[in-house]
Amino acid sequence: MLLIFILLERKQIHMNRFRHANLSLPVFTLLLLISITFNSCQDFIEEDISGETTSFVIPQNNDTIAEFSSFVWDEIEGATKYHLEVVSPNFTTPNFIAYDTLVNGTDIFLTLSPNQYQLRVTGKNNGYDSETSDIITVYVDSISGSQSQIDLISPANNSFENGDFNGLFNWSSLPNVSSYEISIRQGTDFETGTIVYTQNNISTTTHTASSATFTEGNYTWAVKANFTQGGTTQNFISSFKVDTEAPVIPSLQTPNDFATVTSPVEFTWTNGADNGTIQSPVTTYIDIATDVNFNNIVQSNSTQSNSIELTINQPGTYYWSLYNVDEAGNVGDFSATREFTIN
Numbered sequence: 015m016l017l018i019f020i021l022l023e024r025k026q027i028h029m030n031r032f033r034h035a036n037l038s039l040p041v042f043t044l045l046l047l048i049s050i051t052f053n054s055c056q057d058f059i060e061e062d063i064s065g066e067t068t069s070f071v072i073p074q075n076n077d078t079i080a081e082f083s084s085f086v087w088d089e090i091e092g093a094t095k096y097h098l099e100v101v102s103p104n105f106t107t108p109n110f111i112a113y114d115t116l117v118n119g120t121d122i123f124l125t126l127s128p129n130q131y132q133l134r135v136t137g138k139n140n141g142y143d144s145e146t147s148d149i150i151t152v153y154v155d156s157i158s159g160s161q162s163q164i165d166l167i168s169p170a171n172n173s174f175e176n177g178d179f180n181g182l183f184n185w186s187s188l189p190n191v192s193s194y195e196i197s198i199r200q201g202t203d204f205e206t207g208t209i210v211y212t213q214n215n216i217s218t219t220t221h222t223a224s225s226a227t228f229t230e231g232n233y234t235w236a237v238k239a240n241f242t243q244g245g246t247t248q249n250f251i252s253s254f255k256v257d258t259e260a261p262v263i264p265s266l267q268t269p270n271d272f273a274t275v276t277s278p279v280e281f282t283w284t285n286g287a288d289n290g291t292i293q294s295p296v297t298t299y300i301d302i303a304t305d306v307n308f309n310n311i312v313q314s315n316s317t318q319s320n321s322i323e324l325t326i327n328q329p330g331t332y333y334w335s336l337y338n339v340d341e342a343g344n345v346g347d348f349s350a351t352r353e354f355t356i357n
Contacts, residue, residue: 060141061092067145075150086121086245093137103130121245166252174294174342177258181223204234259290261338261346294341
């Protein structure tokens, strides 16, 4: 309706002009149609890119690439999108089409299984197609996956950190990278998590998020690389947990205080619930000494259960005590001390 209104308005303007020029109605009508057609076509003129072409920046012809790789090509001025075709093993006798897609920019990150592939790209706009680029052949090798995949090294995935965590992050390097970007978010989902820290233009593979505060909770972090010749990788994501609460103090069960027992001796205890929101796994350490001050420890063992059986060959009086250490590195207080005697 808006277009019809505009055309009617234009028609009325042109009628007034041509009437003043004393033109006959048939001539006036013809000129009016030419004018409307010309003015309407002007609104839809696209740049002619039919003689233009592009070429791949990365990878290059006959490159061996990883299963996760970035593909970048030169921009064609006037192109609004690009038609990317990827087949295996070649366009002459293709076994399958890996990708046949329109890309809005000049780069894309693709996942390809190990095989031989050929690629070509064509610029497009609403009126024209460019010349198709030269075909390049690439070989995807799963062994070279480290060349295009960033391994997030520390904190390790699903690891636990304690309140002393200094915000040091480390990842593997990629070739031909101009910089890296890191983003840290609180929560179990990177996409929906609360942003804690971001930094770009990182030139090394180690970075300390010194301005970030890591309270107890779940965190995800991601790193992506920017290539020297253009284009970026996807975000490579890992997670970790911060546990700031020390584990609970064990409560001794058996043997009873001052009990006389025979070897091997079964020691049992209970652990209460962790007070924190993040409850990292707990290891219990048991010390057995010949003196109440534990200056002469004869056995020191650990377990993740609530019991342990130990052999004590030498008869005599002994003392035992426990303490807990969680996977985040938090150390709990010692339990009470009990005395027992081996016949």
